[in-house]
Amino acid sequence: MTMPFAQPLHEIYGRLRAHFGYTPAWWPGDPTEIVFSAILVQQCGWTHAWRAVRRLREEGLLVPDRLARQTPQAVEKLIRPVAFSPTKSRRIIALAAYLADVRRESVEQWLDPRRPTEEVRKELLSRSGIGKETADSILLYASNHPRFVVDAYTCRVFARLNVLEEISPEGWTTRNYGHLQMLFEQTLSESLSQYKKWRFDPSVPHRIAVYRDVHAQIVELAKHHCLGRRPRCTQQGARGWDDYPFCREHCLEGRCDACPLKDM
Numbered sequence: 001m002t003m004p005f006a007q008p009l010h011e012i013y014g015r016l017r018a019h020f021g022y023t024p025a026w027w028p029g030d031p032t033e034i035v036f037s038a039i040l041v042q043q044c045g046w047t048h049a050w051r052a053v054r055r056l057r058e059e060g061l062l063v064p065d066r067l068a069r070q071t072p073q074a075v076e077k078l079i080r081p082v083a084f085s086p087t088k089s090r091r092i093i094a095l096a097a098y099l100a101d102v103r104r105e106s107v108e109q110w111l112d113p114r115r116p117t118e119e120v121r122k123e124l125l126s127r128s129g130i131g132k133e134t135a136d137s138i139l140l141y142a143s144n145h146p147r148f149v150v151d152a153y154t155c156r157v158f159a160r161l162n163v164l165e166e167i168s169p170e171g172w173t174t175r176n177y178g179h180l181q182m183l184f185e186q187t188l189s190e191s192l193s194q195y196k197k198w199r200f201d202p203s204v205p206h207r208i209a210v211y212r213d214v215h216a217q218i219v220e221l222a223k224h225h226c227l228g229r230r231p232r233c234t235q236q237g238a239r240g241w242d243d244y245p246f247c248r249e250h251c252l253e254g255r256c257d258a259c260p261l262k263d264m
Helices: 002-020 031-040 046-058 064-068 072-079 085-101 117-125 132-142 152-161 177-190 192-197 206-224
Strands: none
Touching (some): 002 177, 002 192, 002 206, 031 046, 031 085, 064 085, 117 132, 132 206, 152 206, 177 206
16 A cells, blocks of 8 residues: 555655755753653644743753653642643653652653654653543654654645545554554665755654654645645635744745645
């Protein structure tokens, strides 16, 4: 199934990149900020999640042993108004305590790409509030582990495009996460040479850079044009997240007039 998917995926990526452009640090922040923002952004807008991370940073709490000593009430006050802030405050404190207990001096050390990916992923999944999508986001963006993220945005976009006969539109939302992830990973790994015509961050392994930006472009499409309700196929994309540099040019009035995939 992977080769029939290679050509449409490559074309989709090319169109999206021409439309949205490229930024190496699509998920902003250092590894620690990425880990905690991945938890805070669940069922929450990016603006609230990122501002919460910045407040934690300003208070000097993005250090595991310091954060682990805080009360849930104190942390909740800092991360409001993220969704489910009481639960998320306990979860990030528990994660910090775990890192302190296993004597990982930093998130970078914990996620070291020299460690086996499945070993690190298993540890991530053992933490409260970290499911497959969040774990893979952390592996890919906070470190250099090659795991493609299959999120709700990805499933929505490809269900509407319907570019694979083997997967029905309904299949994109009902198939096993691992099956869809393997489809993307195998397809991209087998066709990496086709992506060499584009510039990617030279400080990141090519495979990782491609995984990151293919996913990033899909999310941008879903946030600006392929909306859950009232998609903007033939009109300017919706305004993006506040405080997010990737959106600044695209979200200007007149920057675009239609979805780049409208005729696919």
